[in-house]
Amino acid sequence: MSGHDVSATARVVVGVSGSLGSVTALRRAAALARRLGSALWPVLAWEPPGGDPAARRSPACGLPTEEWQRLAKQRLAAVLEEIFGVAGPGVPMRPVIVRGTPGPALVAIADREDDVLVVGAGRRGLQRAFSGRVSRHCLAHAGCPVLAVPPSPLESELLTVHRRNTWHLRMDIREL
Template sequence: MVEEHGATVVVGVDGSPAARLAVAWAVQFAGGAGATVHAVAVCGVVPASPFLTVPTPREEVDLVAEQHHDMIAEALRQADPQSHGVAVRTSVIHGEPGRALCALSAGASALVVGSHGRGAVLTALLGSVSAYCVRHAKCPVFVIPPDAVESVDEVTGRAAADAG
């Protein structure tokens, strides 16, 4: 989403190696573009609705949200946005990942997501967040492929070595 002070790069964070690389890539991209990063984890555990017969306990929702915040913090620690001069904000939201990321990225400079590379059968059964985003986002979408994951240690290791 575009903010008053400039452009934003939205990046999806799910704890996977591809998502960690997506965060590192988004930070570098935002640094070069003078943009901020909005790191977002989408939590599938949805707070209780008055229409559900068996609501999710509030403690479980809070625990899962806290785990998602920790996941974002770890990915950002590895990406080291401070060394790139990039401002970051974070969000944990509840809902379906593809729809939520597309909604949050409306008006953004870019949306960055990692790909798990499950293959056609599992993607057909489980769906694909990256494929959904490519089809429905209203901004450019960068998908970090699973083969690029091997370089996540290079990208984040280099940043850690420069900082240390």
């Protein structure tokens, strides 16, 4: 984090879930924020397992809301430390934890005309938190520019291996 006033500068808001797609988007967002001289706002949106309707029906089952909030904060901090280390991203940063569905939550936070919203344009696969529906929602509803970052080549390769394993297909190890 930085001692700069992150509320007064332009913002690059980025959805972070910990998936490969969101990590790729986070790296791209940090580079963009450095180029633009903007603040980086990494956002992790979370919902209770089963969503809010399930939590309202039986709040006693599972963890209390405060614990889910703490776990979300811990997850975001771990991703940020893994990607940026102690040096940070090189720009003012304000991590945000929000309870809600990722697409609407990101659009609500990136609510300024001069914001840039960065999302992973993930494909359906190993991690679905930032699958195509989140990026589609952001592209359709955001009032600011949206950068949809395609999956990294590594993510595509992992998805291919996952499909081969799912369908029990032989893999040519000469490709490795």
